[in-house]
Amino acid sequence: MKPNKDFEELKPPTFGLLLRKLRDTRGVSRERLAFNAGVSASYISHLEKGDRGHPTREVVDALVRYLDRIDPLSVVERRHLLDLAGLGVSEFPSIQQLRAEITDDMRRALDLHEPNLAAYIDTRWNVLACNQSYARAFPGLAEDVNILRWYLSNDKAREVMLEWEEEVRLTVHWLRGLIASSGDTAWSADFLAELGRFGLFREIWDDGIAAYGRPNSVMHLADDVTGRCRAIDVQLFSVFSAAYPTQIQIFLGIPTWCADTGVPLDPGHPSLTPDE
CATH class of the missing domain: 3.30.450.180 (Beta-Lactamase)
Incomplete structure (x- = not known):
């Protein structure tokens, strides 16, 4: 199998990218999600762009609660989101x-x-x-x-x-x-x-x-x-x-x-x- 040399740089999964995907698939605006999670719309925007550090457990729980109300997250989606939030981080040995x-x-x-x-x-x-x-x-x-x-x-x-x-x-x-x-x-x-x-x-x-x-x-x-x-x-x-x-x-x-x-x-x- 020959590699394809013409490509854009791949990026690791991030909390912001997954949050954007979950929000978009539910048809929820940043403003609506922010209001129901008790944060500002600009904070959601910064999270999705990766401009802010990991959110707290309280913020993640609030985001998940509202997204769940629109359409329940699967077990995998929930775990993936929490993992990307840095809740349970460990480093790999060589x-x-x-x-x-x-x-x-x-x-x-x-x-x-x-x-x-x-x-x-x-x-x-x-x-x-x-x-x-x-x-x-x-x-x-x-x-x-x-x-x-x-x-x-x-x-x-x-x-x-x-x-x-x-x-x-x-x-x-x-x-x-x-x-x-x-x-x-x-x-x-x-x-x-x-x-x-x-x-x-x-x-x-x-x-x-x-x-x-x-x-x-x-x-x-x-x-x-x-x-x-x-x-x-x-x-x-x-x-x-x-x-x-x-x-x-x-x-x-x-x-x-x-x-x-x-x-x-x-x-x-x-x-x-x-x-x-």
Whole structure:
């Protein structure tokens, strides 16, 4: 997939941009929202333009109460708005810092999960360590480090991910939610600049949709050797770390050969054959 070099700079999600979107979709003017939330219209304007700092909890609650009266916010919209307001901010450690937390015992545990797929990943989907089954299932991912980078820039991702575009779309939506919940836009600005070279990423990002998890636990992969469809039942568990208690997860994938799932096999993978 070739990057698109002709583009405008992508920006991380902000409280103001989301507030404007929620207000516009409900047909509410700044003046009307301000009056009902007990603030000035100029304050709403400054919030939406990003000219003011994070609003207080009281202000956010007042804005949400009125928007809810017009049309209730979804659970995701509510969480996304609160996250962008800086309520629950944390900073991300570097990949090197997180990898230093993976002990020899933890690495041995990955091997004990063979032949199931197992890896330690951070909450930004950077691979910190993995077993051989994981590396074979996602060829090149350990070297590319990040799942979105692998999806968009590595041809192997298209070959093995039978629902490639659906997985890309989910992960981009998840990235928007992640940036909001972290409050750490320094890393996200650089990451968006990298991923923004790809037209599909820009298209999905412009949807403005946030997600906070997978809608189902199963992903479908083509075996890199035989080409046969495998259904991977994915589970994620938090891993205790004294230094970074919420940043490391273990990915466990239990593979089975696909039965009659209706999942289309990739026509670009000539070795693909259905189960007998």
